[in-house]
Amino acid sequence: MKTIVISRFSAVFFAAALFLTGGMAVSASAETAAENYSLYCVQCHGTAGTGKGINAPFLAVAPRNHSDAKAMGELSDANVALAIKEGGSAVGKSTQMPSWKHNLTDAEITDIVAHLRKMCKCTGAAK
Ligand code: HEC
Numbered sequence: 001m002k003t004i005v006i007s008r009f010s011a012v013f014f015a016a017a018l019f020l021t022g023g024m025a026v027s028a029s030a031e032t033a034a035e036n037y038s039l040y041c042v043q044c045h046g047t048a049g050t051g052k053g054i055n056a057p058f059l060a061v062a063p064r065n066h067s068d069a070k071a072m073g074e075l076s077d078a079n080v081a082l083a084i085k086e087g088g089s090a091v092g093k094s095t096q097m098p099s100w101k102h103n104l105t106d107a108e109i110t111d112i113v114a115h116l117r118k119m120c121k122c123t124g125a126a127k
Helices: 004-022 024-038 069-075 079-086 106-120
Strands: none
Touching: 004 024, 024 106, 069 106
16 A cells, blocks of 8 residues: 555656646646546547547437537537536536546646647637
8 A cells, every 4th residue: 555655646746847847848748638538538438539438338428529620619618627627517518427626637627628629620619
């Protein structure tokens, strides 16, 4: 157990060190967003983000296709961030989209929103 605590501390320390090193943080945060997406999102949204994850057939509502420029383009960055942080119900969508506020920091959510914008090759709606 002790080694787990130490390695978690090291990971946080390493992330903080990367964050504080300015220029390096740009590529590091992009990598982290992809890693977080692979950890927390692919089971429903799929590895390609098309909404066809292994868990998708068991959901009553289809997960959002993150590569769909039209559908994603209709959502503002703030709406997307809120959906990720507080879950689907916070934006009037399905509760089968979970809340991630206990797994992801606000900064990590901001990075994931940027990652999703690369996947859809779109910008968000103004509001
Ligand atoms: C347990 C399955 C599941 C997981 C895991 C999941 N989602 Fe979702 N997600 C959904 C479903 C279902 C919807 C569709 C909700 C709707 O349209 O009512 C959705 C919708 C969304 C939307 C669109 C919200 C909107 O306003 O239309 C975004 C953005 C999103 N998910 C991002 C993520 C991100 C980022 C992660 C990982 C941190 C994630 N999701 C993990 C099931 C999941």
